[in-house]
Amino acid sequence: xxxxxxxxxxxxxxxxxxxxxxxxxxxxxxxxxxxxxxxxxxxxxxxxxxxxxxxxxxxxxxxxxxxxxxxxxxxxxxxxxxxxxxxxxxxxxxxxxxxxxxxxxxxxxx
Amino acid sequence: xxxxxxxxxxxxxxxxxxxxxxxxxxxxxxxxxxxxxxxxxxxxxxxxxxxxxxxxxxxxxxxxxxxxxxxxxxxxxxxxxxxxxxxxxxxxxxxxxxxxxxxxxxxxxxxxxx
Numbered sequence: 001x002x003x004x005x006x007x008x009x010x011x012x013x014x015x016x017x018x019x020x021x022x023x024x025x026x027x028x029x030x031x032x033x034x035x036x037x038x039x040x041x042x043x044x045x046x047x048x049x050x051x052x053x054x055x056x057x058x059x060x061x062x063x064x065x066x067x068x069x070x071x072x073x074x075x076x077x078x079x080x081x082x083x084x085x086x087x088x089x090x091x092x093x094x095x096x097x098x099x100x101x102x103x104x105x106x107x108x109x110x
Numbered sequence: 111x112x113x114x115x116x117x118x119x120x121x122x123x124x125x126x127x128x129x130x131x132x133x134x135x136x137x138x139x140x141x142x143x144x145x146x147x148x149x150x151x152x153x154x155x156x157x158x159x160x161x162x163x164x165x166x167x168x169x170x171x172x173x174x175x176x177x178x179x180x181x182x183x184x185x186x187x188x189x190x191x192x193x194x195x196x197x198x199x200x201x202x203x204x205x206x207x208x209x210x211x212x213x214x215x216x217x218x219x220x221x222x223x224x
Binding site for chain 2 (some may be wrong): 034041042043044045046047049079094096098099100101102
């Protein structure tokens with residue numbers, strides 16, 4: 001699976017949109033982009049995934065660039081409960097394994 | 111659905127003792143994964159099962175670790191004998207066997223070996 005690069009940490013003001021970038025320049029055509037987050041002391045939580053089209057669900061939006069070499073996870077109205085480590089993971093179709101990197105530690109500031 | 115259920119939540123044991131961690135996946139899920147998380151190494155995949163069959167155990171650190179899935183609703187991860195370096199949080203996750211689905215993780219078992 002392609003490697004991903006994320007900033008180690010970010011801050012965002014409460015109520016603002018949090019935009020978390022991820023670089024995956026070596027992604028191949030059949031690889032999906034997944035986002036998970038881990039709130040302190042809890043198990044990782046699935047947020048969203050996509051292949052090439054932008055995706056939105058009740059938690060977040062995922063914007064994937066046209067060349068698919070990068071993506072952005074958007075939390076539209078961040079709350080204090082969104083403080084967590086966010087992981088961007090690339091995973092090939094048919095590959096069961098999910099490999100976690102070091103992620104981005106997002107801190108929501110009151 | 112109660113989600114993925116792991117037990118115990120916390121385990122403290124002495125070096126050399128056998129430790130058994132338990133996991134009940136979400137009903138209907140046919141893939142199960144065991145992860146370990148430490149500050150130094152982050153989240154590491156230890157082993158995963160499809161339809162109760164171990165598929166990839168390349169992440170299991172050594173022979174002291176073993177995992178079983180006797181049926182679709184139960185899995186165990188055993189460490190025998192345990193060592194202080196095994197101290198970590200162990201997570202179990204389940205999913206449907208297809209790349210389009212996300213995993214659901216349990217709350218983890220915090221293991222401390224003294």
